Structures are given as structure tokens and as C-alpha cells.
Amino acid sequence: TRLLRPELRSLEPYQALESPEQIAARYGLDPARLVKLDGNENAEGPSPGALAALGAVTPHRYPDPEQRRLREALAGHLGVGPEAVVAGAGSDELIDLVIRCVAGPGDRVVVAPPTFGMYAFDSRQAGAEVVEVPRREDWSLDEEALVAAARGARLVALASPNNPTGGVAPRALIESLLESGALLLLDEAYIEFTKERSMAPEAASGAPLVVLRTFSKWGGLAGLRVGYAAMPPELDARLMVVKQPYSVSVAAEAAALASLGDRALLDERACALVAERDRMARALAETGWLRPHPSSANFALVEVTGTPAGGAPTGDAGRRLYEALRRRGVLVRHFETARLQRCVRISAGRPGETDALLGAVAEVAASGELEGTEGER
Incomplete structure (x- = not known):
């Protein structure tokens, strides 16, 4: 070692x-x-359209490294431009990618436990210091402490709804975090089970915000590993340079595209x-x-x-x-x-x-x- x-x-x-x-x-x-x-x-499980699409893939060909069809379709789904969207092998890949690109040794990443463990795990791999702002006894966020910690941090990772506690982050808190000087990594993996409005348009408009989404929960594609994110176009362009070019397989892309056609x-x-x-x-x-x-x-x-x-x-x-x-x-x-x-x-x-x-x-x-x-x- x-x-x-x-x-x-x-x-x-x-x-x-x-x-x-x-x-x-x-x-x-x-x-x-x-x-x-x-x-x-x-x-x-997957929608009927996704299952049918899986039967028509050509697995001996590499996927499009630019993800053009998928990014266009995801952009339409989110109501943003394709230049603000990146897809990955599950949102896990994108969490890792964003953290590695933004935070490193000497930087602070703020999390609010109990929450999804991948934020802290990837931050520690990147050499960043993980700053924990524990949730209150009722699992609500300690908003004042979270904003204070964010002011000295490089990145804040927040899930809404949160896993495993299930609560939604207040919109006013999100707005305060966007003014803190840190990048906000907002994980909306479970948003389709709520009536909340996605923050993807704000991310695409240039706010210091990355919004994560996934097909694992709503789309029934957990085993295929396909997630996506909306972010400022300048950050998007750099992530497309850094990320592995073929991380979203042809099967995952085909199923994701078909799922978007089965939204209802x-x-x-x-x-x-x-x-x-x-x-x-x-x-x-x-x-x-x-x-x-x-x-x-x-x-x-x-x-x-x-x-x-x-x-x-x-x-x-x-x-x-x-x-x-x-x-x-x-x-x-x-x-x-x-x-x-x-x-x-x-x-x-x-x-x-x-x-x-x-x-x-x-x-x-x-x-x-x-x-x-x-x-x-």
C-alpha cells in the first residue's frame, strides 16, 4: 500500500x-x-418501450462519445439546452466526476448526514476535507449551520429528497446556498416521486449549481446505470473533456431514450x-x-x-x-x-x-x- x-x-x-x-x-x-x-x-422495472429498445441495440458498436441524441432528448425533458447536459454511468459517475473536477486536497466539501454516502466517499478519494453538518433530531436540515459551513467550502452536496430520511430541502435554503460562494451539487434522484419543480433550468442558466438526475428510480433502469446532470454550459464543456468517452453503453442509451418516450x-x-x-x-x-x-x-x-x-x-x-x-x-x-x-x-x-x-x-x-x-x- x-x-x-x-x-x-x-x-x-x-x-x-x-x-x-x-x-x-x-x-x-x-x-x-x-x-x-x-x-x-x-x-x-423498465417501460415496455425500453425493453423493446434493448432488443434492438447493436452491442458490437461503441456508443457516441458526444452523447448527441441522448443529450438532446434529456435537454428537452429538462427544458434546457443540450450544452448544459451530461450523461453518465448512473449519477454515481457524475457525482465522482463533479467532485474530482471541483474539489481536491485542502478543499472542503459540506454534507448533511445522514445522507447518501457517495458524496463523502468520493470527496475523500479526491483528498478533500469532508465537513459534516448533521441534521436535526427530526431529520430537518440545520439551515443556518449549513449556510455558514458553505461559505468556507468548495462544494456542498445536498439530496432533495434526501436518502435515507426522505425529506425535501427548502427552496429558500437552496437559494441561500447558491449565494454562499460554493458549488451546490443538488441530487434530485427521487424528484419524480414529489411535486417539486426541478432546479435544472437554474443550473443551465449559469447558477453555481449541478443538478443530478437518474433513470434508476423513476425509469426502472438501475441495472443499466444511466444518470444525467444539468449544469452551467462552461462546466459542462470541461466535464465532457474529463469524463470517460464511452461510459454510457449503447444499451443504457437506448433504454433511456425509449423511457423518455414512455413518460406518461x-x-x-x-x-x-x-x-x-x-x-x-x-x-x-x-x-x-x-x-x-x-x-x-x-x-x-x-x-x-x-x-x-x-x-x-x-x-x-x-x-x-x-x-x-x-x-x-x-x-x-x-x-x-x-x-x-x-x-x-x-x-x-x-x-x-x-x-x-x-x-x-x-x-x-x-x-x-x-x-x-x-x-x-
Whole structure:
């Protein structure tokens, strides 16, 4: 490791999802029968048009390095010019690209945890200092502290809606951050599940703003890895120079273009997922020992506030529920951070998947396995 840059020698790995096959093997389950509610994927999958487009790709040819058709289509979708749009292999590539181009050793990047871990992960890889402005107890943003931190920073990364807490950033805060002197990286990965207006036009008009979007959630293309961003044209031009030329595959491009032609259907599916999220949240709240926090995305952060028998929750209550559901073939997400120890994040799924989740929760409650002792808290 002596040949590595110093900041990379102790870098902790990003905690990505474990594959369904690994989980099934560990618990002796059938992978085909797992209820996957851990990745915030769109359970309906790609649109019919996207599936048809995938069958017509020519995989032996390289994609267009200039992304001309895709950038034109994305620009029309966002209401901006194509010179302000870049596509990438998921928004993850674009997060990494923007941070590497803007922040380096000695620079500060501000994040508001708990939030998507990729912002801090990529910033540390770039050698930047990560400045954390923790969210309040109700998961709202500490707006005054965030703006103050931004004034001495190179970049501020903010998700709206936020993952994993589900809240939307106030527009007034965004405006204040745009006046702070830092570049604002605004992640709108879940905006299609809200009624919020995108800030993409402001980014394209030259504000110190990069707006991230993705086809992983709304479009059901998580496995194809295609995201996009709107930004000032001058920054866009430099990113097109720095980025890998063929990072968006011909399959991903074809599916993304077709998805834009199926917007009405995908919007209907997004509304159905929101309705299913709300049904799930109501049912979990009725247990009396689970508390879903308000969410504007296709998931809910659920806090274990007690035990099914009426006792106080153990300190590791979130992990215990996560493991108990896994043993029953229902996959949810748990985060190994202090403030989320009693929480799990549950993605909205199809009605049958919600029913399976609720059935598994009832089984866990009846089993008594979440009942802990005072010494375990």
C-alpha cells in the first residue's frame, strides 16, 4: 500500500448492497422468492418501450462519445439546452466526476448526514476535507449551520429528497446556498416521486449549481446505470473533456431514450409507488412499535420505537429487525451509523411485496425475537 496516495490507504469501502444470491445462500432461501425492498429500485422495472429498445441495440458498436441524441432528448425533458447536459454511468459517475473536477486536497466539501454516502466517499478519494453538518433530531436540515459551513467550502452536496430520511430541502435554503460562494451539487434522484419543480433550468442558466438526475428510480433502469446532470454550459464543456468517452453503453442509451418516450406510463407508476409507500407506512405505524418518518421519495425510513410487547427498544433494534426480516426473505436496508441504529429503510414495492413485508413484520412481532433486556440497550 505504500504506493497509494496517503488519503486512500485508510479509506473505508462504500457500503453497497449485498447481492440477492449471497443473501439467499446465507439464509438458505430461494433467490427467486426474495422480496427486495432494500435498494429503492422501481419494482415495475423498465417501460415496455425500453425493453423493446434493448432488443434492438447493436452491442458490437461503441456508443457516441458526444452523447448527441441522448443529450438532446434529456435537454428537452429538462427544458434546457443540450450544452448544459451530461450523461453518465448512473449519477454515481457524475457525482465522482463533479467532485474530482471541483474539489481536491485542502478543499472542503459540506454534507448533511445522514445522507447518501457517495458524496463523502468520493470527496475523500479526491483528498478533500469532508465537513459534516448533521441534521436535526427530526431529520430537518440545520439551515443556518449549513449556510455558514458553505461559505468556507468548495462544494456542498445536498439530496432533495434526501436518502435515507426522505425529506425535501427548502427552496429558500437552496437559494441561500447558491449565494454562499460554493458549488451546490443538488441530487434530485427521487424528484419524480414529489411535486417539486426541478432546479435544472437554474443550473443551465449559469447558477453555481449541478443538478443530478437518474433513470434508476423513476425509469426502472438501475441495472443499466444511466444518470444525467444539468449544469452551467462552461462546466459542462470541461466535464465532457474529463469524463470517460464511452461510459454510457449503447444499451443504457437506448433504454433511456425509449423511457423518455414512455413518460406518461412511468409517471403513473411513480404515483402508484407513492400510494404503496403511504399504505405501507400507515400499516407499520398501526403496529404501535414502528414509526415511519414522513417521506417524499419511493421509500420510508422506519424507526423501531419499542418492542411488540410494549418494552423499550434495544440499541441495535434496527439491525435486529433487519436480520429478522431477512430470515423470512424480506430485504430492507440498515445503516451502521449511530443515529440510524434503530432504523431501517424500506423501499416501496408492488402491492404483493407490501403484503409480504407486513406479513413478515407480523411474524416477527409474534415470535418474540425482538424483545430485549435492559442490559442490551
